[in-house]
Amino acid sequence: MLTTPLSLSSDADxxxxxxxxxxxxxxxxxxxxxxxxRLQLRDHVLQIAQRQLVAHGYQRFSLREVAEEAGYSPTAxxxxxxxxxxxxxxxxxxxxxxxxxxxxxxxRSASAPRARLMAQAQAYVQFAIENPALxxxxxxxxxxxxxxxxxEEVASDAGFGVLGQAxxxxxxxxGIGTLAVPQATMVLWAGVHGLAAMVVTMNLLPAEHFxxxxxxxxxxxxxxxxxx
Amino acid sequence: MLTTPLSLSSDADxxxxxxxxxxxxxxxxxxxxxxxxRLQLRDHVLQIAQRQLVAHGYQRFSLREVAEEAGYSPTAxxxxxxxxxxxxxxxxxxxxxxxxxxxxxxxRSASAPRARLMAQAQAYVQFAIENPALxxxxxxxxxxxxxxxxxEEVASDAGFGVLGQAxxxxxxxxGIGTLAVPQATMVLWAGVHGLAAMVVTMNLLPAEHFxxxxxxxxxxxxxxxxxx
DNA sequence: ACAGGAAAGTTTACACTGTTAACATAATGT
DNA sequence: ACATTATGTTAACAGTGTAAACTTTCCTGT
Numbered sequence: 001m002l003t004t005p006l007s008l009s010s011d012a013d014x015x016x017x018x019x020x021x022x023x024x025x026x027x028x029x030x031x032x033x034x035x036x037x038r039l040q041l042r043d044h045v046l047q048i049a050q051r052q053l054v055a056h057g058y059q060r061f062s063l064r065e066v067a068e069e070a071g072y073s074p075t076a077x078x079x080x081x082x083x084x085x086x087x088x089x090x091x092x093x094x095x096x097x098x099x100x101x102x103x104x105x106x107x108r109s110a111s112a113p114r115a116r117l118m119a120q121a122q123a124y125v126q127f128a129i130e131n132p133a134l135x136x137x138x139x140x141x142x143x144x145x146x147x148x149x150x151x152e153e154v155a156s157d158a159g160f161g162v163l164g165q166a167x168x169x170x171x172x173x174x175g176i177g178t179l180a181v182p183q184a185t186m187v188l189w190a191g192v193h194g195l196a197a198m199v200v201t202m203n204l205l206p207a208e209h210f211x212x213x214x215x216x217x218x219x220x221x222x223x224x225x226x227x228x
Numbered sequence: 229m230l231t232t233p234l235s236l237s238s239d240a241d242x243x244x245x246x247x248x249x250x251x252x253x254x255x256x257x258x259x260x261x262x263x264x265x266r267l268q269l270r271d272h273v274l275q276i277a278q279r280q281l282v283a284h285g286y287q288r289f290s291l292r293e294v295a296e297e298a299g300y301s302p303t304a305x306x307x308x309x310x311x312x313x314x315x316x317x318x319x320x321x322x323x324x325x326x327x328x329x330x331x332x333x334x335x336r337s338a339s340a341p342r343a344r345l346m347a348q349a350q351a352y353v354q355f356a357i358e359n360p361a362l363x364x365x366x367x368x369x370x371x372x373x374x375x376x377x378x379x380e381e382v383a384s385d386a387g388f389g390v391l392g393q394a395x396x397x398x399x400x401x402x403g404i405g406t407l408a409v410p411q412a413t414m415v416l417w418a419g420v421h422g423l424a425a426m427v428v429t430m431n432l433l434p435a436e437h438f439x440x441x442x443x444x445x446x447x448x449x450x451x452x453x454x455x456x
Numbered sequence: 457a458c459a460g461g462a463a464a465g466t467t468t469a470c471a472c473t474g475t476t477a478a479c480a481t482a483a484t485g486t
Numbered sequence: 487a488c489a490t491t492a493t494g495t496t497a498a499c500a501g502t503g504t505a506a507a508c509t510t511t512c513c514t515g516t
Contacts, residue, residue, distance in 0.1 A: 183441070
């Protein structure tokens, strides 16, 4: 476990591109192939886990069922993931990247700071509407999974850099009153998070309803920040 | 099961205050006593369940453990509660009353509509800080338990009558711009709910932090409503 | 007063869950 | 060729919620 990645990395070392013996090359390629297989398996399991998570929801997500669908015995997964929570954490991370990409795309869809923030809020709630189980896992159920950071860190630049930057841009145009940028960011985030939490919790109401409410909330908060 | 409550209610019928025979009176008192015992047991179990819920959190709440502490076999509770969720729902209802009482008290602590809403928001988050497991159960985990209502119904008069009334009072003084009262109520609720959800989810941060953020959020939203 | 029946509770059992330990086996490094 | 490591599997443990069958206790109608 220790030697394999080391020999692999030393193989990638440009100083020794072509190892001396053919046996060395074969060994390196073998290790690389095994590593690739391992990663492929991890990806496969992660995809199944993600599917089952959105299908059955967090509460009924079962490690054994994932193993069964993947074609392994229940305990086999423990070779690749520490435990159930570690597996879910990886699913989480996958979607965290996707989520911040969605927010970034929404941010780019407008130019004025206020419009950027409105678009972000809309995309934020839209994500929660489309992936309720995932939003729940990321932000409600297991906070350690989503982030081991404090709220300020998150708001500043860790995962929600786009939000913080847009708020900064708004502040530059005088759109923020007395509040500091981190505080304003947190307020905006918490407001939209409240709507997203409602989306996730009560899945009965139509999506448009929540989106309309998101608009109302966004303009209210932005107006409030301005005339603060 | 059918005859007992009927005879009891017919006993309470003012038309026949004193039943004819002594046997009838004895029978009625016996039924009443048994009913009282039953209610007392329910209360006992509910108190234990509530204690274990706040102690271990929702995820690790176990029906069997409640039964054990109450001194019953696991399946005995099924005579009094349909299933685990029904039991939790009753715990929920207990605290729902307490919660709305807290909000009402906060509302009475001030007179101006804006001050009333600020006080309610503070009390709201304070409740989440003090009873995270319960807030989670009531508003995050099992929405059907807290309420089978739509958001508008809740906001109007079902459980959050105090909130809706305060918003109405604010609207009367012209404190609300273009938004209608139900919408404004929902926005305010969602904003504070977002903070409460954060409190419940990441229990690491100090309470004062969240309370300060609650103030910032409240003034921002109220300002935003006014200059809408 | 006594048979009949409902109510309350217990034991047993089932189908699950996550997780650990012991074992098997195949691929690899020396 | 031998030892080791990686990758599985099976067996087992301690939990969980819940349903069915059985006991016991108490109440009721005749």
